[in-house]
Amino acid sequence: MTMAKAINAGLRRVLAEDPKTLLMGEDIGKLGGVYRITEGLQAEFGEDRVVDSPLAESGIIGTSIGLALRGYRPIAEIQFDGFVFPGFNQITTQLAKLHMRSEGVLTVPVTIRIPFGGGIGSVEHHSESPEALFAHTAGLRIMTPSTPHDAYWMIQEAVASPDPVIFFEPKRRYWLKGDVDTEHRAAPAASAQVVRQGSDATVVAWGPLVPVALAAAQAAQEDGRDVEVIDLRSLSPIDFDTITASAQKTGRLVVMHEAPTFGGLGGEIAARVTERAFYSLQAPVLRLGGFHMPYPPSKVEANYLPDIDRLLEALDRSFAH
Amino acid sequence: MWGEIIGRRVVDTELTGTDTQAPFIQLLSPDGTRRQDPAWDRYTRDVDLEALRGFYRDMAATRRLDDEGTALQRQGQLVLWVPLKGQEAAQIGSGRATLPQDYLFPTYREHGVAITRGVQIAEMLRVFRGISHGGWNPASTGFHNYTMVLAAQTLHAVGYAMGVQRDQKGWEQERLAAEGGAVMAFFGDGASSEGDVHESMVFAASTQAPVVFFCQNNQWAISVPFEVQSRVPLVNRAAGYGFPAVRVDGNDVLAVHAVTRWALECARTGQGPVLIEAVTYRRGAHTTADDPTKYRTRHEEEGWDEKDPLLRLERHLRAAGTGDDFFEAVKEETDRMAAELRATALAFPTPALEESFANVYASPHPLVQEELAFYREYQAGFADGGAASDTTDREDAK
Numbered sequence: 001m002t003m004a005k006a007i008n009a010g011l012r013r014v015l016a017e018d019p020k021t022l023l024m025g026e027d028i029g030k031l032g033g034v035y036r037i038t039e040g041l042q043a044e045f046g047e048d049r050v051v052d053s054p055l056a057e058s059g060i061i062g063t064s065i066g067l068a069l070r071g072y073r074p075i076a077e078i079q080f081d082g083f084v085f086p087g088f089n090q091i092t093t094q095l096a097k098l099h100m101r102s103e104g105v106l107t108v109p110v111t112i113r114i115p116f117g118g119g120i121g122s123v124e125h126h127s128e129s130p131e132a133l134f135a136h137t138a139g140l141r142i143m144t145p146s147t148p149h150d151a152y153w154m155i156q157e158a159v160a161s162p163d164p165v166i167f168f169e170p171k172r173r174y175w176l177k178g179d180v181d182t183e184h185r186a187a188p189a190a191s192a193q194v195v196r197q198g199s200d201a202t203v204v205a206w207g208p209l210v211p212v213a214l215a216a217a218q219a220a221q222e223d224g225r226d227v228e229v230i231d232l233r234s235l236s237p238i239d240f241d242t243i244t245a246s247a248q249k250t251g252r253l254v255v256m257h258e259a260p261t262f263g264g265l266g267g268e269i270a271a272r273v274t275e276r277a278f279y280s281l282q283a284p285v286l287r288l289g290g291f292h293m294p295y296p297p298s299k300v301e302a303n304y305l306p307d308i309d310r311l312l313e314a315l316d317r318s319f320a321h
Numbered sequence: 322m323w324g325e326i327i328g329r330r331v332v333d334t335e336l337t338g339t340d341t342q343a344p345f346i347q348l349l350s351p352d353g354t355r356r357q358d359p360a361w362d363r364y365t366r367d368v369d370l371e372a373l374r375g376f377y378r379d380m381a382a383t384r385r386l387d388d389e390g391t392a393l394q395r396q397g398q399l400v401l402w403v404p405l406k407g408q409e410a411a412q413i414g415s416g417r418a419t420l421p422q423d424y425l426f427p428t429y430r431e432h433g434v435a436i437t438r439g440v441q442i443a444e445m446l447r448v449f450r451g452i453s454h455g456g457w458n459p460a461s462t463g464f465h466n467y468t469m470v471l472a473a474q475t476l477h478a479v480g481y482a483m484g485v486q487r488d489q490k491g492w493e494q495e496r497l498a499a500e501g502g503a504v505m506a507f508f509g510d511g512a513s514s515e516g517d518v519h520e521s522m523v524f525a526a527s528t529q530a531p532v533v534f535f536c537q538n539n540q541w542a543i544s545v546p547f548e549v550q551s552r553v554p555l556v557n558r559a560a561g562y563g564f565p566a567v568r569v570d571g572n573d574v575l576a577v578h579a580v581t582r583w584a585l586e587c588a589r590t591g592q593g594p595v596l597i598e599a600v601t602y603r604r605g606a607h608t609t610a611d612d613p614t615k616y617r618t619r620h621e622e623e624g625w626d627e628k629d630p631l632l633r634l635e636r637h638l639r640a641a642g643t644g645d646d647f648f649e650a651v652k653e654e655t656d657r658m659a660a661e662l663r664a665t666a667l668a669f670p671t672p673a674l675e676e677s678f679a680n681v682y683a684s685p686h687p688l689v690q691e692e693l694a695f696y697r698e699y700q701a702g703f704a705d706g707g708a709a710s711d712t713t714d715r716e717d718a719k
Binding site: 048053058059062063064065066067068069070071072074086089090093094097098099100101102103104105106107109138139141161162163190236237238239240 | 424453454455458459460465466468470473475476477478479480481482483484485487488490516517520521523524527677679680681682683684686687688689
């Protein structure tokens with residue numbers, strides 16, 4: 001099934017299993033969301049559990065916090081990545097901090113689903129990757145799946161978490177198809193997965209860029225380079241053990257994300273791996289990401305987004321050392 | 322030129338259809354006379370002299386706490402204090418109208434409301450002594466922790482009320498009236514300009530959630546007067562959202578109590594949200610870091626001295642035959658409370674940073690665990706010399 005259907009199925013399952021769960025967001029009811037991720041859920045579970053909210057992101061997050069304080073498990077949808085900012089205050093000053101503020105008395109198990117990333121040919125604010133802004137905020141957990149199977153299980157894991165979770169959905173992969181095993185749970189999000197074994201270099205990617213990394217690794221194989229690919233899956237916490245072990249094995253690491261390179265998570269990963277595996281590295285850890293500019297108009301986004309060629313070029317630079 | 326135009330801030334009553342002196346509900350006049358108002362009789366008839374004496378006790382305790390808070394801050398024992406002097410009637414009148422099953426979301430100045438919810442005041446001082454961001458247990462008191470980012474809590478209140486609404490779905494009117502829960506969102510005239518207040522009122526109206534918006538208009542947002550925030554009384558705003566509102570003399574504990582009971586009853590019985598604007602005055606500074614002489618006149622302050630809420634209630638009680646012995650007893654009681662508070666506050670153990678690691682997440686987070694392990698090891702390195710302490714004792718010793 002597609003990733004869109006997998007998330008829908010995961011949400012249906014949590015709604016069916018836990019009466020305290022509810023969905024809130026703009027256009028998620030009758031319409032089923034602009035990406036139809038919640039299609040059919042309002043008809044099945046009613047308007048009290050799948051709520052078409054007023055059009056206000058701070059309101060969606062703020063009332064989700066209140067519902068969580070009352071014992072509910074709200075799953076809020078932010079329609080597009082670039083529209084999360086009216087709710088940024090509620091996420092960073094309230095949602096992330098209430099557990100600590102109350103000295104552990106209160107928990108706020110709110111899941112915020114955000115379709116993120118570019119490559120969909122849209123207008124401004126519809127293609128952004130703001131994950132670093134949230135990863136920098138203690139108190140939040142951040143996940144992003146790259147396959148339908150992971151999407152199905154990770155959304156359930158997010159909802160079950162006692163902590164707030166930002167669940168980034170790689171929107172250009174909503175129609176990516178894959179097998180979903182609804183019997184056997186995926187590995188916990190906090191463990192990064194080596195999705196391709198290799199011995200010469202490691203590429204870390206997540207969400208929308210995992211298929212790009214895999215395709216580039218395939219291409220590199222033709223040049224005789226055996227590239228390992230890690231799907232990070234959880235962006236807070238980050239599974240540094242898996243990354244470090246891989247980097248120690250291959251000696252070369254490239255971290256790739258759609259978000260601008262400067263101040264991005266790639267820098268954090270590069271620094272940590274350098275601290276942990278300095279003497280195993282044969283080249284500096286390289287970062288590959290968006291340029292330091294607001295996300296560009298869609299006619300030029302193909303040249304902005306890290307793709308197979310840019311990754312191969314980065315690998316060339318790594319191997320040049 | 323623009324400065325001049327903006328500086329004028331004339332409220333055009335013809336344009337707005339109202340003026341800033343819109344009438345309000347008052348049941349105790351400033352000279353202490355109790356007014357009979359049939360419209361509010363249902364909510365005041367059981368408030369007898371004994372009940373009013375109880376309000377006075379609460380208000381006196383609130384003021385004594387406030388004075389003690391300021392004194393402790395001046396002596397360097399608190400990092401900050403947020404005075405509420407002048408707002409005791411608004412807080413005790415409203416707080417005493419709530420029921421145990423209600424849940425209240427304060428700003429950071431509702432120390433009087435906290436007293437009515439049974440919050441141990443010494444615990445509140447933990448916040449202002451720099452020991453805790455929360456201070457008390459919100460779950461057991463139904464009194465949420467203070468929120469310092471203005472108006473953020475108004476949305477939490479509406480969300481909480483949406484939960485209450487779901488929990489009480491299908492209840493009969495009778496059961497709602499007796500056992501139903503309601504939620505209160507406290508905010509001030511300054512916060513009323515925040516977008517979250519707008520969104521909270523939109524969501525409340527849209528969902529008809531059982532929430533009472535209680536705005537203490539104390540005339541000043543730190544140094545900025547009310548007319549910078551709004552050209553019409555805040556009570557008028559509710560009409561724009563489509564729910565009822567009432568403007569009350571916030572220095573009249575009886576009137577505040579009556580309108581809050583009414584509003585909570587509306588919310589409790591499924592009639593949706595209500596806005597209360599309690600017109601009062603912040604007689605003290607915004608916080609102990611503030612200096613009101615820089616932005617308002619002594620003349621203005623004196624005008625409100627005469628409308629002081631405790632003075633008004635005292636006049637009423639004395640006219641009704643309450644003697645000196647009562648007031649002396651209250652003074653003794655509140656002095657004792659203050660002494661105990663001071664002793665408790667000064668004896669709080671200084672926390673260790675290590676404790677802060679525990680509540681960042683509700684379930685284990687590898688990065689937090691790793692940093693905690695590092696921190697412990699780092700601290701252990703000082704064990705022999707005892708130079709570095711995990712506590713802030715060395716700060717206190719300065």
